[in-house]
Amino acid sequence: MENPLVLYNTLSRRKERFEPVQPPYVGLYVCGPTVYGDPHLGHARPAITFDVVFRYLQHLGYKVRYVRNITDVGHLEADQDEGEDKIAKKARIEQVEPMEIVQYYSDRYFLFLEALNVKRPSIEPRASGHIIEQIALIHKILEAGFGYVVNGSVYFDVEKYSKTYHYGILSGRVPEEMMTHTRALEGQEEKRNPADFALWKKAQPEHIMRWPSPWSDGFPGWHLECSAMGTKYLGEKFDIHGGGMDLLFPHHEAEIAQSQAALGHETVRYWMHNNMITINGQKMGKSLGNFITLEELFTGKHPALQQAYSPMTIRFFILQAHYRGTLDFSNEALQAAEKGLKKLMEGYTTLTRMLPAGVNPDEKLTGRPEAVALPILQIAESCKAAMNDDFNTPMAIAGLFDMVRIINSARDGKETLSPEEIAFLHNTLSVFLFEILGLKDETANNQAEQMNGLMELLLSIRQRSRENKDWNTSDQIRDALQKLHIVVKDGKEGSTWRIE
RNA sequence: GGUUUCGUGGCCGAGUGGCUAGGCAGCGGUCUGCAAAACCGUAUACAGCGGUUCGACUCCGCUCGAAACCUCCA
Structure with a gap:
């Protein structure tokens, strides 16, 4: 298959031609959410970005296995209201099970992603379901000599690793500097070096989620789950690993180190990172408390919102920017997206009405390209070229607007379209709009x-x-x-x- | 301080060493019982200063400014 797809690899900091390890199969791993809060606009960005990657790779004919994890281990500690130990005891009894929280917020996550028309991945593994694999991985790292055990916890030895491999290969950080400049946090005196990170942590008494291991009753380190589950489901070498840019360091850097240490070779071929959504120029994030949940967006119930925005408006808003750029949230921008999307959808409906009687609009029509006027073919080509150029959805969307202008002109009798051309436009438009970009016409609802x-x-x-x-x-x-x-x-x- | 990224017209947001991005808003038309839509035309731009070049918004350097990461975060 002639494969013109090019994507930006964070590892090399340049665009590279996409060549799967084992065509036609493609392994895609994306870091999913930690399910301890309601999904917000920031969660929608990677979900939609990689949904389009998933869809487009499938469109190109690849057989894609898409794995997106659910993080449910690591920071599910009971609320620490220390000093209030009278209540603490009672709270422990009345407290919900951690898994109840996990269940609730995973359900919420899936619910809102479905509204955004995000396809479910092939596998959605949970970290808590892969403790055995993670322990096995720690064993391998210890055997290879890149970890050490202190008081029931296991740490990754960054300094030692750096002598053989390149820690910092992804983030561009220099290990020597990290070792001296990393902030010292409490409870880290066990580490030989501040830059080291935990593979297994011995659980403190108040830590509810704990598992037995050869080292202690405890829980796996934050970065381990992705290494373990990625290789479990996609193999020791797979194609694409994605996630938010904020995960680049330390999470992904650590992931590379773990896999490299355990397996002796790199696992991921292409690293893709989506940029952040900003609000007033600042990252929308949990720690800043400036996030807007998807539910609030859909209902309009948030002080910063002038109105409710439909799921497809949100999706279109995100797709109108390239995934590697920051995207600034504002009511104005969202309203512009809403109108733009409406224009596209109406154009599609107009075109549907031009179809010959008796033709089912859902049917795949094919206009013979040789019977289609050149400008129309060029627009369609530009859409494809845009997607092939590192999933440039805004440019593809610009092409779709061009098509709509032609359709509207034809409806007004200012231009004529042959039946072949109508069929060709219909096919191209529906493929891009619905299949690749994953939009849908909400008015039908x-x-x-x-x-x-x-x-x-x-x-x-x-x-x-x-x-x-x-x-x-x-x-x-x-x-x-x-x-x-x-x-x-x-x-x-x-x-x-x-x-x- | 380090690493990475970015600075495009009223707003959002692409892109390219010389040729219109696109959307929203604006202005002028066409159409129109009213309204809306649509179509046509149209202005305002590439942070600043140097350098490379026949030519740079696009490449290089510096300055200024912003963001993310360096600690859980998509």
Whole structure:
């Protein structure tokens, strides 16, 4: 297969041609959420970014296994209100199970991603379900001599690792400097070196989630789960690893070190990082407390929001920026996205109405390219080229707007489109809009509501004509409706209708 | 302080060593019973200063400014 896809590899800091380890198979791993809070706009960005990567790779014909983990181990400690030990005891009894929290917020996460039309990955493993694999990985690292045990905890020896391998290969950091400049945090005196990180932590008494291990009852280090699950499901060498830019260091750097130490070779071929969503120029994040949850966006219930924004508006807003750039949140930008999306969707609907009678709009049509005018072909090509150039969705979207302009001109009779061209445009537009970008027409969702409103309106017009003894009009409405299998029955209390 | 990234018109946001990004808003038209939409046309721009070049918004250097990471965060 001729494969023109090029993507930006964080590891090399340049765009590289995409060549899978084992075509036509592609392994894609993305760091998922830590499920201890409601999903916010920041979570939507990687979810949508890699959803499009997933969709586009599939569109190109690859067989993709997409793994996105759920982090449910590591920071699920009980709320520390120290000094209040009277309540603490009671709280422990009344407290919900950590897994209850995990379940609740995972469900919420999936719910809102589904609204955003994000496809479920092939595998969604949880860290807590892979303790055995993580312990096995620690063994390998210890055997290779890159870890050490202190008081039941195991640490990764960055200094030693640096003598053989390149710690900092991904982030560009210099190990010597990290060793001297890393801030000293409490409880880290066990480490030989501040830059070292935990592979296994012995659990403090208040730590609820704990597992037995050869070293202690405890829990795995933060970076271990992705190394363990990535190689478990995608193999010791796989294609793409993605995640947010904020995970670049230390998380991904540590992941590389762990895998390299345990396996003796690199595991990931291409590292992809999506940039942050900012609000007033600052990262939207939990620690800053300036995040807006997806639920708040969808309902409009947040002081910073002037209105509710539909899931597709959010999706389109995110896709209108390139994934590697920061994207600034504002009501103005969201409203612009809303209107732009509406324009695209209306253009698509207009085109659907130009299809020859009897053609199902969902059907895949193919216009023979040789029968299609060059400018139209060029626009379609530019859309493909944009996607092939490191998933440049904003540029692809610009092409879609060009198509809509042609469609609208044709509708106004200012341009003519041959049936071949209509079919070609229809195919191209629906592939990009729905299949690749994963957008959907939300107006179709309120059909039942519209239907009710429509019937109410129609029946009130008919009622007026009946009051005027305009039986012609009233019968015309009833007969026409009957042809549509809608039966109107007149009673003393007014008219009712139902679909037969 | 270090690492990384960025600075594009009223707003959001692409891109390229010389040729229109696109969306939203604005202005002028066309259309129009009203409204809306649509279509056509149109202005305002590449932080600053140098350098390379026939030519730079695009490459290089410096200055200024911003952000992320260096501690859990998508």
